[in-house]
Amino acid sequence: MDNLTDVKNNQIAMVEIFQSIEGEGTKAGTPTTFIRLFGCNLRCSWCDTKYSYEPDKPRFYASVEQILEQATTYGSSSVCLTGGEPLLSFKNAYALLLGLGELDFIKDIHIETNGSIDLTPYCKLRNDNANLNQKVRFVVDYKPISSGQNEKMNLNNFSLLSNRDEIKFVIGSEEDFLLARTVIEQYYQSGQILFSPLWGKIEPARLVSLMLDSKLLHARLSLQLHKMIWGQDKEGV
Ligand SMILES: Nc1nc2[nH]cc(C(=O)O)c2c(=O)[nH]1
Ligand code: SF4
Numbered sequence: 001m002d003n004l005t006d007v008k009n010n011q012i013a014m015v016e017i018f019q020s021i022e023g024e025g026t027k028a029g030t031p032t033t034f035i036r037l038f039g040c041n042l043r044c045s046w047c048d049t050k051y052s053y054e055p056d057k058p059r060f061y062a063s064v065e066q067i068l069e070q071a072t073t074y075g076s077s078s079v080c081l082t083g084g085e086p087l088l089s090f091k092n093a094y095a096l097l098l099g100l101g102e103l104d105f106i107k108d109i110h111i112e113t114n115g116s117i118d119l120t121p122y123c124k125l126r127n128d129n130a131n132l133n134q135k136v137r138f139v140v141d142y143k144p145i146s147s148g149q150n151e152k153m154n155l156n157n158f159s160l161l162s163n164r165d166e167i168k169f170v171i172g173s174e175e176d177f178l179l180a181r182t183v184i185e186q187y188y189q190s191g192q193i194l195f196s197p198l199w200g201k202i203e204p205a206r207l208v209s210l211m212l213d214s215k216l217l218h219a220r221l222s223l224q225l226h227k228m229i230w231g232q233d234k235e236g237v
């Protein structure tokens with residue numbers, strides 16, 4: 001049984017739906033509706049959304065129709081599916097993506113996934129569905145050594161990504177950066193590479209030096225704008 005869905009009512013376990021500007025990645029600064037699903041299969045040491053999985057509880061349950069209604073009220077053409085890990089339940093993600101794909105005003109659906117989930121069925125869905133083909137972009141995290149979850153990374157995903165997708169290396173230390181560089185050399189094929197400094201763990205200036213010294217000139221720095229604007233711990237922004 002899919003424990004993130006209330007089977008009787010087909011309700012999805014949720015944390016929050018809010019509108020803000022995208023804080024990270026290639027679309028940073030763009031007004032975006034955030035849909036944060038409850039549940040995560042990883043436990044990163046420095047996780048900033050611990051309220052999005054057990055032992056916390058879902059804040060509410062919502063049907064796909066209710067989520068689409070809220071996204072329509074906000075009206076942003078950009079939607080971020082996040083968590084927790086938004087692709088834990090294929091059934092839920094499938095229903096939600098199909099619904100979002102059908103809303104004409106939505107042009108960009110980016111999925112913040114934690115790097116451990118096999119993206120094969122989701123890439124197939126994107127290939128097979130005309131709406132989703134236009135709209136869906138994966139933003140795949142690579143969790144480094146400092147997360148304690150590095151061995152859970154699914155390296156096969158690198159072969160599935162396209163130029164529209166993003167691969168975000170979260171960096172907390174020089175050791176994390178050196179591993180990221182090796183992984184890029186060995187597995188990278190397509191997609192915008194992002195380096196994101198962990199708040200309070202590594203100075204952005206140090207990360208920029210590492211990037212430039214390594215001649216990773218196709219990679220981009222991604223700062224978490226929402227933390228700069230609203231602080232480290234504020235939810236719903
Ligand atoms: N503004 C803003 N941008 C974000 N980009 C990714 C986020 C996330 O929590 O996945 C996030 C978030 O929580 N807020
Ligand atoms: S994958 Fe994301 S939500 Fe899950 S524990 Fe790691 S940082 Fe937190």
Ligand SMILES: [Mg+2]
Nearest residue numbers: 048049082226
């Ligand atoms: Mg966040």
